[in-house]
Amino acid sequence: xxxxxxxxxxxxSAAYPPPVDRLLNELAKLPGIGRRSAERLAFHVLKSAPAxxxxxxxxxxxxxxxxxxxxxxxxxxxSEVCSICADPRRDASTVLVVEQPRDLIAIESxxxxxxxxxxxxxxxxxxxxxxxxxxxxxxxxARIGDSSRNARSVEVAEVVLGMNPTLEGDGxxxxxxxxxxxxxxxxxxxxxxxxxxxxxxxxxxAVLADAIEGRRSVG
Amino acid sequence: xxxxxxxxxxxxSAAYPPPVDRLLNELAKLPGIGRRSAERLAFHVLKSAPAxxxxxxxxxxxxxxxxxxxxxxxxxxxSEVCSICADPRRDASTVLVVEQPRDLIAIESxxxxxxxxxxxxxxxxxxxxxxxxxxxxxxxxARIGDSSRNARSVEVAEVVLGMNPTLEGDGxxxxxxxxxxxxxxxxxxxxxxxxxxxxxxxxxxAVLADAIEGRRSVG
Numbered sequence: 001x002x003x004x005x006x007x008x009x010x011x012x013s014a015a016y017p018p019p020v021d022r023l024l025n026e027l028a029k030l031p032g033i034g035r036r037s038a039e040r041l042a043f044h045v046l047k048s049a050p051a052x053x054x055x056x057x058x059x060x061x062x063x064x065x066x067x068x069x070x071x072x073x074x075x076x077x078x079s080e081v082c083s084i085c086a087d088p089r090r091d092a093s094t095v096l097v098v099e100q101p102r103d104l105i106a107i108e109s110x111x112x113x114x115x116x117x118x119x120x121x122x123x124x125x126x127x128x129x130x131x132x133x134x135x136x137x138x139x140x141x142a143r144i145g146d147s148s149r150n151a152r153s154v155e156v157a158e159v160v161l162g163m164n165p166t167l168e169g170d171g172x173x174x175x176x177x178x179x180x181x182x183x184x185x186x187x188x189x190x191x192x193x194x195x196x197x198x199x200x201x202x203x204x205x206a207v208l209a210d211a212i213e214g215r216r217s218v219g
Numbered sequence: 220x221x222x223x224x225x226x227x228x229x230x231x232s233a234a235y236p237p238p239v240d241r242l243l244n245e246l247a248k249l250p251g252i253g254r255r256s257a258e259r260l261a262f263h264v265l266k267s268a269p270a271x272x273x274x275x276x277x278x279x280x281x282x283x284x285x286x287x288x289x290x291x292x293x294x295x296x297x298s299e300v301c302s303i304c305a306d307p308r309r310d311a312s313t314v315l316v317v318e319q320p321r322d323l324i325a326i327e328s329x330x331x332x333x334x335x336x337x338x339x340x341x342x343x344x345x346x347x348x349x350x351x352x353x354x355x356x357x358x359x360x361a362r363i364g365d366s367s368r369n370a371r372s373v374e375v376a377e378v379v380l381g382m383n384p385t386l387e388g389d390g391x392x393x394x395x396x397x398x399x400x401x402x403x404x405x406x407x408x409x410x411x412x413x414x415x416x417x418x419x420x421x422x423x424x425a426v427l428a429d430a431i432e433g434r435r436s437v438g
Contacts, residue, residue, distance in 0.1 A: 006310075006333070007309075007310035007312075007313040007332065007333045007334035008331065008332060008333070008334075015324060015327065016295060016320075016324060017285070017286055017295055017296050017297040017301075017302075018297065019278070019281045019282045019284075019285040019286050019297055020282055020286055020295055022278045022281065022282075023278040023279060023281070023282045025278075026274055026275040026278040027275070027278075029271070029275075030260055030263055030275075031259055031260070031263050032256065032259060032260075033260075037251065039321055040250055040251060041249050041250070041251075041252075042282065043319070043320070043321070044249055044250050045279055045282060045283065046282060046283070046286060046295070050283050052248070053279055053280070053282075053283045054280065054283070055245055056245040056246070056248075056249075056279055057276040057277070057279040057280045058276070059238070059241045059242040059244075059245040059246075060242060060245075060264055060272055060275055060276040060279075061272070061273065061276045062238045062241065062242070063238045063239055063241075063242045063261065063264060063265060063272075064264065064265070064269050064272045064273070065238075066236075066238040067236055067238050067239055067265060076235060076236055076239055076265070077236050078236040078237065078238055082236075083236075090226075091225075091226035093226075094226040100262070101235075101262070102258050102262070105234060105235060108234065112227065113226065113227060114225070114226045114227070115226035115227075
């Protein structure tokens with residue numbers, strides 16, 4: 001022990017240096033990142049090579065500077081119109097409506113769809129105060145009524161509803177189906193049933209009900 | 220349907236614009252952040268106010284530019300020596316050794332310790348290839364042997380081992396205790412026992428064993 005005050009008695013307490021605190025606060029604002037995760041990420045940044053940290057900071061700045069929404073379908077793009085709407089190989093008369101850009105990417109990854117999209121930028125959620133005017137539903141209706149507002153000015157013939165198979169997704173699909181009923185476009189929705197690769201005995205009642213209701217004749 | 224090719228047949232598939240992809244890749248390099256979390260974070264950045272995204276990018280850059288390790292104890296600091304080592308109110312003769320800066324912050328948050336610290340920057344982990352030379356053990360021994368290398372040139376009288384109560388933490392403490400045995404400093408370790416606020420019937424056998432072994436007489 002020293003001849004100073006007892007080192008195990010309460011005294012002034014120190015914290016992180018201000019730049020670390022600022023980073024912690026910024027990281028903790030991100031969704032799903034609590035104080036502990038923010039610390040883990042901040043320590044990673046502190047330990048990482050300067051070039052790696054610079055690349056991360058740069059990519060955050062760039063994404064805000066360079067990325068916007070497609071003027072037609074609201075997909076992310078770094079130009080006026082996204083690569084899908086601009087692609088002459090895509091069938092612009094078929095519009096698949098999704099909630100989020102990530103849903104679009106999921107469908108693209110199958111390579112099974114050659115039409116175009118419309119991204120709602122959310123789903124109707126009365127409890128969260130998200131109404132029709134908060135989504136891009138008006139823009140979708142405009143694409144149907146005025147072909148000059150659709151990709152490559154092609155007239156819309158079919159709208160495929162591709163919302164998530166959830167309560168809110170279904171509610172949004174219902175709202176869109178009603179709005180589209182007054183137009184001449186064909187309206188369809190993605191199939192429901194057993195998820196490929198899953199196990200029947202682990203499927204929920206709702207999934208099994210969909211699978212039975214949507215059964216197809218074979219042979 | 221259009222008079223183009225069937226929109227539901229396989230064709231070219233689109234992905235995120237390059238700046239979004241770059242951000243996803245950078246985020247996915249962070250610990251505990253998988254592809255899905257990276258998408259969630261990237262979409263948050265895309266939706267957030269430009270000023271918020273700029274603040275995040277800035278704080279990452281600043282932390283790398285401004286923060287370094289204390290020349291004495293390896294705590295994070297934005298100057299040569301950390302605020303604890305430089306504080307004349309702290310008892311520099313008592314050195315509490317911890318694995319990581321976050322452990323130091325945890326102890327500081329109690330306000331119960333007025334000594335100084337030494338941050339090992341990890342723990343011995345033979346399986347992960349972390350040996351004594353990968354930690355700041357040599358610097359700790361130098362602080363003990365040469366008071367000019369300790370905070371405010373005060374001689375070290377006591378070392379408190381504050382490793383995590385884990386297998387690797389205990390192994391590190393054992394190694395340090397052996398290294399310190401050849402010096403004249405007093406060596407102690409943090410107490411083990413029941414965690415305050417916990418429930419005895421939920422405590423593990425190891426915790427109960429520590430609590431029994433370390434019992435104190437009362438009255």
